[in-house]
Amino acid sequence: MEKASSFQRLAILLTSLHLLATSSLAMNISTDQSSLLALKAHITSDPSQIVSTNWSSVTSVCYWIGITCGSRHQRVIGLDISYMNITGTIPPQLGNLSFLVSLDLSYNYFHSELPPEFSHLRRLRDIDLSYNNFTGEIPIGIATLQSLKWLSLGFNELLNGSNALSIFNISTLEYLDLGTAGLTGDFPSDLCLRIPRLQLLSLDSNKLSGRIPRSISECSQLQVLWLDQNNFVGEIPRELGIIPDEIGQLYNLKYLLIGENKLTGSIPFTIFNMSSLEWLVMNRNKLEGSLPREIGNMTMLNLLHLSDNNLMGVIPYEIGNLKLMNVAFSRNNFSGSIPIGIFNMSSLESIGLIDNHISGYLPSTIGHGLPNVVEILLTGNYINGVLPSSISNSSKLKFLELGGNKLTGSIPESLGNLRLLESLNLQGNSFTSDLSFITPLANSKHFRRLILSFNPLNAMLPKSIANLSSLNLFSAIGCNLKGHLRNEVGNLRNLSTLELDDNDFTGIVPRTISSLKKLERLSLSVNRISGPFPIVLCELPNLGMLTLSHNQMLGNIPSCLGTMTSLREVYLDSNNFTAGIPSSLWNLKDILKLNLSSNFFDGSLPPEVGNLKAAILLDLSWNQISGNIPSTFGGIQKLIQLSLAHNKIEGSIPETFGKLIDLQVLDLSYNNISGVIPKSLEELKQLDSFNVSFNRLHGEIPNGGPFVHLSYKSFMSNEGLCGNPQNHVPACPSNSKNHSNSKKRRLIWIVVASSLIIVIGITSAIVFVLMRRRHKTINAEEEWSPEEIVWLLEVKKIEALHFIFQEVTASLDTLVIKSR
Numbered sequence: 001m002e003k004a005s006s007f008q009r010l011a012i013l014l015t016s017l018h019l020l021a022t023s024s025l026a027m028n029i030s031t032d033q034s035s036l037l038a039l040k041a042h043i044t045s046d047p048s049q050i051v052s053t054n055w056s057s058v059t060s061v062c063y064w065i066g067i068t069c070g071s072r073h074q075r076v077i078g079l080d081i082s083y084m085n086i087t088g089t090i091p092p093q094l095g096n097l098s099f100l101v102s103l104d105l106s107y108n109y110f111h112s113e114l115p116p117e118f119s120h121l122r123r124l125r126d127i128d129l130s131y132n133n134f135t136g137e138i139p140i141g142i143a144t145l146q147s148l149k150w151l152s153l154g155f156n157e158l159l160n161g162s163n164a165l166s167i168f169n170i171s172t173l174e175y176l177d178l179g180t181a182g183l184t185g186d187f188p189s190d191l192c193l194r195i196p197r198l199q200l201l202s203l204d205s206n207k208l209s210g211r212i213p214r215s216i217s218e219c220s221q222l223q224v225l226w227l228d229q230n231n232f233v234g235e236i237p238r239e240l241g242i243i244p245d246e247i248g249q250l251y252n253l254k255y256l257l258i259g260e261n262k263l264t265g266s267i268p269f270t271i272f273n274m275s276s277l278e279w280l281v282m283n284r285n286k287l288e289g290s291l292p293r294e295i296g297n298m299t300m301l302n303l304l305h306l307s308d309n310n311l312m313g314v315i316p317y318e319i320g321n322l323k324l325m326n327v328a329f330s331r332n333n334f335s336g337s338i339p340i341g342i343f344n345m346s347s348l349e350s351i352g353l354i355d356n357h358i359s360g361y362l363p364s365t366i367g368h369g370l371p372n373v374v375e376i377l378l379t380g381n382y383i384n385g386v387l388p389s390s391i392s393n394s395s396k397l398k399f400l401e402l403g404g405n406k407l408t409g410s411i412p413e414s415l416g417n418l419r420l421l422e423s424l425n426l427q428g429n430s431f432t433s434d435l436s437f438i439t440p441l442a443n444s445k446h447f448r449r450l451i452l453s454f455n456p457l458n459a460m461l462p463k464s465i466a467n468l469s470s471l472n473l474f475s476a477i478g479c480n481l482k483g484h485l486r487n488e489v490g491n492l493r494n495l496s497t498l499e500l501d502d503n504d505f506t507g508i509v510p511r512t513i514s515s516l517k518k519l520e521r522l523s524l525s526v527n528r529i530s531g532p533f534p535i536v537l538c539e540l541p542n543l544g545m546l547t548l549s550h551n552q553m554l555g556n557i558p559s560c561l562g563t564m565t566s567l568r569e570v571y572l573d574s575n576n577f578t579a580g581i582p583s584s585l586w587n588l589k590d591i592l593k594l595n596l597s598s599n600f601f602d603g604s605l606p607p608e609v610g611n612l613k614a615a616i617l618l619d620l621s622w623n624q625i626s627g628n629i630p631s632t633f634g635g636i637q638k639l640i641q642l643s644l645a646h647n648k649i650e651g652s653i654p655e656t657f658g659k660l661i662d663l664q665v666l667d668l669s670y671n672n673i674s675g676v677i678p679k680s681l682e683e684l685k686q687l688d689s690f691n692v693s694f695n696r697l698h699g700e701i702p703n704g705g706p707f708v709h710l711s712y713k714s715f716m717s718n719e720g721l722c723g724n725p726q727n728h729v730p731a732c733p734s735n736s737k738n739h740s741n742s743k744k745r746r747l748i749w750i751v752v753a754s755s756l757i758i759v760i761g762i763t764s765a766i767v768f769v770l771m772r773r774r775h776k777t778i779n780a781e782e783e784w785s786p787e788e789i790v791w792l793l794e795v796k797k798i799e800a801l802h803f804i805f806q807e808v809t810a811s812l813d814t815l816v817i818k819s820r
Helices: 001-043 050-054 092-096 116-120 140-144 161-169 216-218 268-271 293-297 318-319 340-344 387-395 413-418 465-468 485-490 510-514 535-539 559-563 584-585 606-612 629-637 655-658 679-682 735-776 786-819
Strands: 041-047 067-069 076-080 102-104 109-112 126-130 148-153 175-177 182-186 200-202 207-210 224-226 231-235 253-255 262-266 279-281 287-288 303-305 312-314 327-328 334-336 350-352 376-377 384-386 398-403 405-409 423-425 449-453 473-475 483-484 497-499 506-507 521-524 527-532 543-548 554-555 569-571 576-580 591-594 600-602 618-619 641-643 666-667 689-691 697-701 720-722
Touching: 001 076, 001 092, 092 116, 116 140, 161 641, 207 786, 224 584, 268 293, 293 629, 318 340, 465 485, 485 510, 510 535, 535 559, 559 584, 584 606, 606 629, 629 655, 655 679
Parallel strands: 076 102, 102 126, 126 148, 148 175, 175 200, 182 207, 200 224, 207 231, 224 253, 231 262, 253 279, 262 287, 279 303, 303 327, 312 334, 327 350, 350 376, 376 398, 384 405, 398 423, 423 449, 449 473, 473 497, 483 506, 497 521, 506 527, 521 543, 527 554, 543 569, 554 576, 569 591, 576 600, 591 618, 618 641, 641 666, 666 689, 697 720
Antiparallel strands: 067 076
C-alpha cells in the first residue's frame, strides 16, 4: 500500500515538473516570438513579402523562414534574413532573444542606430550587419560579448564615435570586417596583441592613415589582410614577408590586399618567399623597383595585381612557371618582352599590361596556350609584328585590347571564330586591310565594341557591316575610309556611338540613320559630306553629341534641332551654313557646348541666348552676325569659353559679363564694338585669354584682376584705348594732376584779386590826398613850391605802382596759362 502511494507521489511530481517545463518553454518561445514580431513591425518595406506573410503567430517560430531553433530547448538560435532588400529599423526587443547565436541582417536597407540591448545577447558568436544603412555609434555592449568570433559591420556608417575603438578589445574575434565603415585615424599598433586569434582583418575603404605597423606580423593566424583604399603611407613593413621558423609568423597568410594607398619604396623581397599567398594586391600605390626572379617561388599565387605603380625592369621569366588566373601590371614602366611562359599559362583568365614599355611580338601560338583567357589587355605599348590568326583558338576570349602598338599586316578573318567576343580594340596601329574580317564577326552574337581608329585601312565600309546587329560602339577615326556612308549603317539599331571622323566620306548622310534610336554620339567631322543639314537627325531621341564639323554642308539649320532636348554638345563649325541661327536653338537649356563658328550665319543675337544656362562653351566666331551683344549673356554663369570674334557686332561690351565668374576665354576681336572695357571684367579671376583687338573701343584698360597679366595683343587696333604702357597704348590723363592744376589756378586768381584790391586801395588814397593838396595851392605862385615838388614825387610813385601792377598781372597771366 505504501509502495503504491510512493509511486503515485512520484508520478504526480514528474507530471508537475513536465507541466512546469512545458509552461516555461512555452513562455520562453512566446518571448522569442514577441521579439521577432516586434522586428516585423519595424519593417517598412519587404519587397519579397517573405517576412510580412510567413512570420505569423499561428505557426511556430521555429518554422518561420530565416529562423533556426535549437534542438534541445527549441529556442531561437539563428536569425538570417539577409539579401531580402528589407527596409526598417531594429527594435530593442531583439535583445530578448537570449539564446541567439548567429545574427545575419546583411544586404538590406536597415537604418538608424543599433539598440544598446545588443549587449544582452551573450551567446552571440556571429554578427553580420554589413551592407545596410546603420548610423550612429556601435553599442558599447558589443565589446562585452565574449563568445563573439565573427563581426561584420562593413558598408555602414557606424564608426563615428569613441565606441569604435572598443571593438579592438574583443579578444575572441577571428573574423573582423569593418570595410567602408567610416574609420579614421591610425592603424591600432597593438591590434595583434588584443586580438591574437584573428584570421581575417578587413579595414578596406576607410580613411585610415599613418603607417602599417610592423607588429602586424604578430597576427600569426592571419589568413586575409585587406587594407585597400586607405591613406597609408611609408614603406610596406618588412615583417609582412618574414616567416620566422620558430613561430611561423604569417605562415597562413593567403590574401594580402593593400592597394590604393600611398605606400612607397620597393616590395619587400621576403614577400616573394610567402608560398602560401594566393592573392597579392598592391595596385595604385607609389611602389618602385623591379620584380625579382624569386616571384617564381609563389606557387600558390593565382592573382597578382600591381597596376598603377612605378615598377620597372623586365618581367621575370620565372613568372611563367606560376598558375596565375589574373595578372594586372598596367600603368607601370615594365619593359622588354612578355615572358613566353605567360602565353602558355592554361589557368590564365586575364592579363593586363596597358601603358607600359613592352616590346617584342605576340607568339604565333598565342591562342593554343591560353584556352581559358577572357581578356587580353595590352594597349599602349611597343608590340610589333602581326596579330596571329591562332588567337581564334582562345575560344573564351571576350575582350581583345591591342590599341596603341606597332602591329602591322591584315586583321585576321579568324577573329570571327571567337563566338564570345564582345570588344575588339585595334586603334593606333598600322593595320592595312580591306575590312573583310568584319563579315565573320557577325558570328559573335555578343559583339559590342569595334575600335579601328588611326589605322591606314584605305578601304570602303563593306555591306556586311549591317550584320553586326549587337554593336553599340563603332569607331573608325582617321582610317582613310572612302565612298558614301552606306545605308546599311541604319541596321545597327543597338548603336550608341558612331565615330567616323577624319576620313574621306562623300555624299550625304543616309536617311536610314534615323533608325538608330539608341544613338547617343554621332561624329562625322573632317570628311567631305555635302548637302543640307540632314533633318532625319532630329528623329534621334537620345542623341547627346552631334559633330559635323569641317564638311561641305550648306543651307539653313532646321528649327527641329532646337527641339532635341537630349543634346549636350553640338559642333557644326567649318561648313557653309547660311541664314540666321534658328531661334529654337536658344531653347536648349541643358546644352553644354555649342560651336557654330566658321559658317555664314547672319542676323543678330536675341536676348534668348541667355536661356543656355548650362553652357560652358559657346563659339559663334567667323560668321556675319551683327547687332549688339545681349546683356543676357551674363546669365550663362557656367560659361568657360565664349568667342564672338570675326563678326559685325556693334554696340558695347555688356557690364553683365562681369558675372561670368568661371570664364577663362573671351574673344570679341575683329568686330565694330565701341564704348569702354567694363571695369566689372576685373572680377573674372579665371580669365587667362582675352581678346578685344581690332574694334573701336576707347577709355582706360582695366588694370585689376586678370588684366594684370594680359598681353598687349589683347587690345591691338583700338585707337581710343589708354592705360598702362605695357599694353602699347598711350597713358590716360591723370585725375590727380588735373585736380592739382585746378587748385593752382584757384590760388593764382586769389593772389591776382588780392593784388588788385591792394593796388586800387593805395592808388585811391594817394589820389585823394593829392587832390586836397591841389586845392590848397590853387592861388600860389607859378614857381615850384616845396609842396609841388612833393606832389610831383607822389605822381611818380603812382606811375611806378601802375608799372608794378602791370608786371604782376602779366606774370600771373603767364602762370595761369602754364597751369592749364
